[in-house]
Structure formats: C-alpha cells, structure tokens
Amino acid sequence: MNPIFEEIKDAIVDGDEDLAIELAEKVVAEKIDPVQAVQQGFIKGIEEVGAAWTSGEAFLPDVMMAADAMKAGMDVLEEVLAAGEGEGAYEDKGKIVLGTVEGDIHDIGKNIVGALLTSAGFKVYDIGIDQKAEDFVAKADEVGAKIIAASSLLTTTMQSQKVLVEYLDANKLHDKFKVIIGGGPTSKKWGEDIGADGWAETADEAVLLCQQLFNN
Template identity: 85%
Template sequence: MNAIFEEIKEAIIDGDEELAVELAEKVVAEKIDPVQAVQLGFIKGIEEVGKSWTNGEAFLPDVMMAADAMKAGMDVLEGVLAAGEGEGSYEDKGKIVLGTVEGDIHDIGKNIVGALLTAAGFKVYDIGIDQKAEDFVAKADEVGAKILAASSLLTTTMKSQKVLVEYLSDQNIRDNYKVIIGGGPTSKKWGDEIGADGWAETADEAVELCKQLLN
C-alpha cells in the first residue's frame, strides 16, 4: 500500500486542512489511484474520527476540523474522480443539501450538523445562511441530493421552514426530496405540523435521521 494513504488518514484525524490539500494534490500530480486515496486515506481517517466522537473521546473542534480537511482534500480530487480515474468507484452514503433558512443568519448549529454528517460518510453540500427554498432545490438538483436539511434558530424565521415544504408542494416536486428540519426553537410537533419528513434536536440525532431516511 502506498504510504501516502496513511499520511492522508493521519491528516484527516489531525484535522490538518492544508496537509490534506497538499497530499491530495500530490495524488493528482503523481497519478496515484484517487479511489484508493479516498477509500484508504480520507474515509479511513474520517471513520476513525467518527468512532472517537461516538465513544465520547473526540470533541466538536476535532470532528469539525476533520470534516473541513476531508472536504478540502476531496475537492482537489473531484476532477480526477469525475473523470473515472482509478480502480473501482467511490460511493458516498448519500447526498444532503444543508442550509439556514431565509431571514436567518445563524450558522453554527448547521455547521456542526454538517460536520457530523460528513464524519458519518454522507456528502454534504452546505449552501450557507439566509437561503430561499429555491436555493435548496437548485443545489439539490445540481448535485443529485435527496435530503434537504433546513436550519432555523429564531422563532421568527421558523416559518421559512414551512415555506420550503410549501414551495416543494406548489412546484409538484414534494416527493422528490426528504425535508428535515432543526434548530433551537423547532420541535417534533412543528416538524409534523409543516409536513417535514423529520426533525432532530441534536446533530447526532440528525445523523441517525439521515441514515433512516436514506435506507
């Protein structure tokens, strides 16, 4: 096995974004098998971090920095992976579009959810804060995501989660997506009321929810 895979794994565990990018660039430059780099390097690393998190040994900065390093490195490999280089193929566990709803500019909770989903093997597309329903849909269609995850921290912006579900119904595309919601003032009751496919109180529960929905 190429020693670089172990280095990539360690870079992810350390949450070293710069090193992850550097190693990914080396993979491309030296024409090392990118699928193996993903499977034996990036995924092995993030799995390790995910395990430590579940055991209560890792804390948020560990997981979030590892997820950032993973994303940065994978972005470098995107081109060669898309070109079909390497032996076999690489499959993520599912694609998720994640964002904070229109009118709301809070993003920390969302970022935590994104990191934990990444650590659990999902491919997360974070579209950022203050995002309209159509922005969620546009991104999902672009990348082929099935889950739209919408965050809201304020009682005044919760209604934008409802707007998202209504928008899908109005466009007759409701069945194409699973909508999940979360954020401080939200509740299971609110999720049921607006017709969301799921609600989670914590980031860990959001991971479980996505696993169930994509099964």
C-alpha cells in the same frame, strides 16, 4: 473522558480562537476521536456561552468571540471528520443539501450537522446561511440530492422552514426531495405541523435520521 475536551470547552467559553485551533490540531495529531471532541468540547462550550447570554451573564461580543473560536477549531477538524469512512464512501450513503433558512445567519449548529453527516459518509452540499426555498431546491436538483436539511435558530425564521415545504408541495417536488429540519426553537411537533419528513434535536440524531430516510 479525555481532559482535552474540557480544555476545548473552556477555550470556546473564553472566546480564545488561537487556543481552539491549537487544541483542535492536538486532537488531529494525537488521533483523538474528533466526533467526541465536537460533542464533548466544542458544543458544550458554545452551549455554556449561549446559556450565559440568555441569563444576561454574557454579552453579544462574548458570543461572537465564542462563535469565532468555534468556527476556527471546527475548520481544523473538518478534514478528519470528512475522512470518517474513507474516500468515496458517500457515493453509497447519499447526497444532502444543507443550509440555514432565509433571514437567519446562525450557522454553528448547521456546520456541526454538516460535519457529522460528512463524517458518517454522506456527501453534504452546504449552501450557507440566509437561503431561500428556491435556492435549496435548485441545489438539490443540480446535484441530485435526496434530502434537503434546513436549519433555523430564530422563532421568526422557523416560518421559512414551512415556506420550504410549501414550495416543494406547490411545485410537486416533495416526492423527489425529503425535507428535514432542526435548530434551537424547532421541535418534532413543528416538523409534523409543517409537513417536514423529519426533525432531529441534535447533530448525531440528524445522522440517524438521514440513515433511516436513505434506507426507505
């Protein structure tokens, strides 16, 4: 494994934004695989901080600093990730509307899902955080997306994923748009229970899921 991935992980754990940017720039300059940098570096770092917070070894400001460092580094990588399969490739792969559900402001996982989907050739319309069911649907309608992807990191806001599916069903739009869900507290079973069309545990599984859904 390239030692830079470990350095990236440590930069995130330390909440060192400048170093995260510097290392991401090095990934770009030296043509190191950006997907590996995300998976082996950035995600590993934020996971470590998350675990430390959960066990009481880290505090909220530590998490916020790590999240900021993560964002700053990911911003640098976004362009090379988007260039993944060449310009215009998305036209063939399909359009996806992505967002974090109502009541939830977590966006690190969502952004990674967006980056990897983009890098796999999909056109991703990221509508941001704290989004209502009708906002997801309005955007999907506007751009002609086939998939709506909804992220939730809180047990309370998981309910908003259910509301999204119910909204589509109630408006007879579920044939038009498929819904996929994900995020920390969600599960395959939760996806099945609420009538979602798919669930993925990680961003790379989200890519496989979208590839399957677009082929059907």
